[in-house]
Amino acid sequence: MNTAAAFADFRSYPLISALTAAHPLADRIVVYWADGRISPYHHVWLRDNCPCPQCVYTVTREQVLEIVDVPEDLAPATLRIDDGGCLCIDWQDGHASRFDPGWLRAHAYDDETRAERQAGKPKSRLWDSSLSLPVFEFAALKEDPKALLQWLVALRDTGLTQVRGVPTEPGSLAEVARLISFIRPTNFGVLFNVQSKADADSNAYTAFNLPLHSDLPTRELQPGLQFLHCLVNDAEGGESIFVDGFAIADALRREDPAAFRALSEIPVEFRNKDRNSDYRCLAPVIALDSSGQVSEIRMANFLRGPFEASVEQMPVLYGAYRRFIAMTREARFRVMQRLNPGELWCFDNRRTLHARNAFDPATGTRHFQGCYIDRDELLSRILVLQR
The missing domain is CATH 3.30.2020.30 (NE0471 N-terminal domain-like)
Structure with missing residues (x-):
């Protein structure tokens, strides 16, 4: 009743x-x-x-x-x-x-x-290299609210999902994203093209290796969800790599409590600068909620400014930072998979760190499109569907 x-x-x-x-x-x-x-x-x-x-x-x-x-x-x-x-x-x-x-x-x-x-509150399901990737079909998400809810709950709790059967025409990603909510525009646009170009304003728009990171840690509020949709992927290399930042933080808290404390207490500045914008944010790598649980990971070494800490804290911060990055490279945490045309990644950008192997543009075309949605929109959509 x-x-x-x-x-x-x-x-x-x-x-x-x-x-x-x-x-x-x-x-x-x-x-x-x-x-x-x-x-x-x-x-x-x-x-x-x-x-x-x-x-x-x-x-x-x-x-x-x-x-x-x-x-x-x-x-x-x-x-x-x-x-x-x-x-x-x-x-x-x-x-x-x-x-x-x-x-x-x-x-x-x-x-x-x-x-x-x-x-009874939803709990994050931590994962490692043995993750059974949650995969969904775009046609089902469009037609069946129950399938849509299953996808969104998996995205909320696991932080990494894949959707297949998406059209490969440019702009098709918007239809997928709007199943959740409106798209969050940034200085990179509403939909942004991830492909190698000579006048790149981000390392993402080059062909070389991108280390594990969250997008836009330079913003006060990092985007909650990130979509990456494969239109063409003929080039050699370019495999996607993911780690669960919450799982790494959990392991760090158990294995090196002092390092965990340093990364959750000492702020680090991230900077994103180009010819027309200059974004900066000072915040800890590991954010905790009111109950002390990990709520956010903020990391992109290629966007990091010089550390500013006390003389006593500086070696502690460097030791903790080195340990965190070293853990992201450990095989026990890493999931690697090549994305095919018509497939997309959707993941929690404030939790799941992503990377890309280098690729060779001389061997073929590689064209992804991406966009962002705030995490609040995901949680709201879940509640509306549930009621």
Whole structure:
């Protein structure tokens, strides 16, 4: 059963357990569930999250209430569980709130429920050279929302996917990318051509080896997703190489904690300069989220500026940086595969480092097209498809 009554959301929430009782305390209401769970909710939290039309605009489902407009000492005058199983509160100032039990349980913040919710969040699946590459067919992605969702979840959790059966006409990549969202333009354009050219403004537009890197670490927000679509690949060489930056960071944390700490604490400047632009960003190679988990890898040695650190930190930073790059070269982490016409890579640019072997342009044509989409767009598309 999914409950959908009296809450300001576009989603419905499963009725995990029914409300059995609610008791008032000085600053909170304690709710008892049929499965034995006990959840306290502070008065201020309940009033702040009232879903009624006075507090939430019903068209946009966005809050109009500001908590500063509610008395600090506001408390319930009466409370009850109605015939629909909802928690109903009549406040001392005359306002009334009604909370759906599915919504209330989904947002409970007792220790047990928070731990349960944390455990249920999507987890990155770390991989190494033994990766079973997630592969999808373009025709299925266009026609079947379930197939599209499977691809996006694989992209979110694994960070590296391949799509096959894509037309090889220039510009076809845009149709694939827009299955997720709009394309993020950069100084390289909306779609950029990856091919050797004499007046290259990036090492990507040459024929020589590109070491493992993330794209645009010079930006405050690196692009979340990168697409590379093969139109022609007749030249010898040019194999694609990938490593899971999260897996390397995880191994580094276990094998050399001091190096991990240095790369997650000491910022490094990356620079991308050409005749018409000059982008720079100072940030650690390894970014951590609020819970201490790795959330981003920022690395492109060919775009790195001189290190700036204290005299004491400089040798520590160099030691850690050398160790990280050395690990990206270890066979245990590397996946290498040649991309054929009509195939494309789609990967998490803030996680999966990519490289390219040198190729010989005298032996044939090599033409890829690429583009970027922000990671937020991927996560939003997944949630919409799931609901």
